[in-house]
């Protein structure tokens with residue numbers, strides 16, 4: 001090769017490589033074609049949308065883009081950024097025609113994003129598809145677009161691309177536990193924003209447990225009273241504080257804002273969400289294409305409710321679980337879920353159902369009577385009886401029931417969905433799917449984001465077979481997706497939450513969106529390294545990739 005040609009090739013590569021590096025999307029899209037050129041956002045930009053249902057998406061994009069750029073951005077019918085909802089999707093997978101068949105439209109989250117120097121077009125067959133396109137657009141822009149304040153001196157360029165994209169799983173979630181430690185509405189919304197950037201679309205909200213009840217229930221105001229939604233410092237608080245001192249780590253301190261002085265009790269820790277606040281969070285999530293799956297855990301993990309309403313517990317001593325022999329418990333459950341159904345307009349509600357101390361029921365005359373009258377064999381079947389009864393109630397209100405994998409014990413109806421969390425029970429997914437039950441995967445072996453991290457954790461998640469490999473194709477169809485769980489015991493602050501969740505959530509996002517055959521660690525890692533800069537711009541205090549901090 002002559003010298004001049006070599007030089008020419010080197011120059012060409014030098015131009016192409018940075019150009020390619022601008023397209024750096026997590027989760028990895030199905031199909032990306034990079035072209036020459038860019039579209040630059042400028043003051044006075046208009047975002048167009050062709051259907052009134054897209055107005056919230058257009059406003060969301062407008063607000064996001066104007067924050068960092070400082071530009072005046074309008075929304076109208078037609079714009080340089082155009083959001084288009086198509087009602088008659090084509091099934092062809094040719095470029096520009098990448099949409100599902102009409103039957104698939106309801107479920108469709110697919111989108112196409114085409115940008116060139118004249119503008120950007122995001123097209124989809126559903127609101128959620130448009131939202132996914134917006135998440136991609138956000139990632140095509142410089143990292144500074146994530147800034148909450150105006151950033152000067154940035155060329156707000158979007159590279160010319162054509163992207164056709166579609167998720168592998170429709171359930172890509174995070175579960176947050178504001179019971180063990182409380183997170184404000186603002187902190188919760190911030191997590192929703194972070195989820196939206198990575199196309200995580202299910203927010204499972206664990207709203208009740210032994211340590212507190214976090215949802216205002218009008219029928220039972222005691223649940224959010226000062227001594228139920230607030231509590232004395234417990235062993236987890238002291239562990240966090242001890243660690244804060246040992247590590248000089250302010251992220252482990254218990255925030256003062258969640259402590260209040262209660263007469264006769266001293267300083268208590270806690271908080272709850274009013275129904276207005278819940279409606280606000282639900283609306284915020286909806287704009288971002290995120291469903292909220294509320295969990296009011298029953299019949300176990302009910303220390304707070306039993307402490308408040310002693311008649312809920314077997315010997316009226318305030319100790320959980322709920323007594324399933326008593327009719328008043330069933331009425332309590334129905335009235336609580338009635339309010340849940342009104343607040344959360346989504347298909348799924350979780351009954352929890354995990355780690356129930358069923359032994360208490362064997363000592364309770366009323367529970368024993370229920371077992372006898374219903375022809376049940378044991379306390380496992382008593383829980384199953386309750387779950388089935390509540391499932392009928394959920395169904396009568398147009399909802400589907402979901403529960404932790406213990407709901408399998410004692411028998412389960414085919415229509416309930418199982419959260420597989422016990423990673424040490426690998427048979428759960430096999431058993432559930434062979435009975436026809438759908439499963440959401442969140443085994444603690446991979447997806448408990450409150451578990452300690454080391455330098456291998458991220459790669460283990462990314463490379464792991466989170467979908468068990470022993471499933472038949474029919475069983476695989478029953479896997480709805482996966483979620484990371486953020487239990488709160490050792491996460492007292494938002495800063496600690498970010499440290500535990502990021503960057504693991506990015507690995508989860510790709511595991512859930514991108515087909516397994518397209519997941520390659522060596523391809524993911526450089527993209528992730530770039531994304532850490534985006535997380536920096538968002539002010540997320542993630543765990544750096546190489547660190548010895550536990």
Ligand code: ACM
Nearest residue numbers: 354355404421487
């Ligand atoms: C659980 O971790 N108890 C679901």
Ligand code: ZN
Nearest residue numbers: 314323364367
């Ligand atoms: Zn009982």
